[in-house]
Amino acid sequence: MAKMNMLQAINNALDLAMAKDDSVVCFGEDVGHFGGVFRATSKLQEKYGKARCFNTPLTEQGIAGFANGMAAQGMKPVAEIQFADYIFPAFDQIVNETAKFRYRSGNEFNVGGIVFRSPYGGGIAGGHYHSQSPEAYFAHTPGLKVVIPRDPYQAKGLLLASITCPDPVIFFEPKKLYRASTGEVPEEYYEIELGKAEVTQQGKDITVLAWGAQMEIVQKAVEMAEKDGISCEVIDLRSILPWDADTVAASVKKTGRLLINHEAPLTGGFAGEIAATIQKMCFLHLESPIERVCGMDTPYPLALEKEYVADHLKTYEAIKRSVNF
């Protein structure tokens, strides 16, 4: 074990993946010698050469199209989109091409080797073009997998599983936690299974569900609620697509209540999908309406970021609202 922050854990995962498999190639804007604007690909070019770790021109649709072609040939491209806010020029390549490659060809071809890595989320004074959480757009696309880690240990294991996964994965990294989140991480290779949520804390009064950077926010709210005598079960969804409805439903059947927290705006956010599914699976077990604590339906603000975000106080209030319904 070694103490690592999330960037070091991601860098370590990429290093191990490239050492293990020659077909793993990392590229994106500033990814080469510089090691990425956040340094996630630091030293990889030095170690594995310019052919396997390189800068690309400033073209997200080009990066995604290039990745599709490489993966169709059988390689495992790990392509970085510098900010999730800038993934939209690549939307057609990802939604119409990556996601449908295997299906439309009847499995003659596939691009399952792809991982698109991209820093997402707010809390860094980034305003609306350096803070967005676009996971719901991609969760609406059959053929993709969408994964979001909450800490360095999870980031390494989930990223390595994403690289070996036979389906294309969009791996959103909570950039707020890149350096802020540290923890003990095994130095050797390990994978964490995709598509499985994790119950991070057992409780009996309410299930609190989140992912990525919001996990530490809800944890803070849960600790406040516990001082009021409310016992919370906490779940990290980890995979947004496919998502582990069974684990969430089992928990809600036990607690009778569910709160979902995400950074992205409320309307059309992934919490709506979870709420609809869980109310159907757990209808007779629910003791209060499912609560959603999310970003407001505005572009991500700058000066008023604190007011906008789905913070621990809003979450704490929603926990109480649910329990006292």
Next chain:
Amino acid sequence: MTNPNNATITTVHTAEFTAGDALKIPTLRILRDDGSLYEGAVAPELDKATAIKMYDTMVFIRVLDERMLAAQRQGRISFYMQCLGEEATTVGSAAALAEQDMIMAQYREQGALRYRGFTLEQFMNQLFSNEKDLGKGRQMPVHYGSKDIYYMTISSPLGTQIPQASGYAYAQKLRGLANTTICYFGEGAASEGDFHAGLNMAAVHKAPVIFFCRNNGYAISTPASEQFVGDGIACRAVGYGMKALRVDGADILAVYQATKMARDHALKHNEPVLIESIAYRLGAHSSSDDPSGYRSKEEEEKWRQNDPIARFRLWLVEKGWLNDADDKATIEALRTEILDALKVAEKVAKPGIEHLISDVYAEPIPALQQQLDELKAHIRKYPDAYPVTAGRLD
């Protein structure tokens, strides 16, 4: 002085424009309409077997197009796209490639597909989206693809294959393969952002890809004059620092020669090359289109004189490799063969219900399995409403 790329650039001391039409790319023509060679032109080295295969493929595709457009008009298939007038473009270029060079096409390249060996049965199974279709009946007619013959499955969104071809060719280079990728697209698709993205990526990362632009004058109804300004698409390659060639796309010898040169260069120097081929789209865009609303019969007649098959036939007859009388019998035989294959394919069952969810992922995710189980229960309740699958759910 140098530019930030450290390339030497020339300087002037009084301001002057470089004209927007300063770069004019010449167009290679080898074969005249009467089957003779242009003065100074040399025919590429072609053995008889290859030349006859090229000719047979063009004839096959023309007859296939004629029959299948008729089948669409009869309501037997839902949609069709012919390549009338462009047969030499795709057959001539495919003939210049190695069998394991990847072909990433747009949708009007059935000539290249047939040259690679796609069988009549495979064409029919795709067109009828039956259970023998390699694509499992998921895409509209003419979206062919086959891993065995290195022909990437067609995707409808325009231009998406361009940056993909750059990535595919880069991967071929990384793996040390002596193969290239050819990427076909139209002059309309060259207006997409993916064109720029793909060419720039290939140029910067030295991917051995041949970008093959079929400039056929029309994007559905939009004429080339409303698609771009100036000399054509080839000159754009020069802006990306890439070698360019332009050919008369109805001249199969010119197309073959240019593609051979492009392939050799791409592999020898690990560089992309762009070929622009000019051949008029004589047919409609698709079976859903009617060109009489946007162009004149006179215009079509003018281009019809440039028939790529007639021109090549004259050359082959002149060489003594083809007997003109043979041709009519061949065409009749082909018509019968195609009709017979059509009758077989239209009776083959549609894909089974499991193929609604297969291949979305490598293995179906739990939610998909559950949705399929619910659907099967529903179909069992209303079997008459779902005749294709009701009788064979297990």
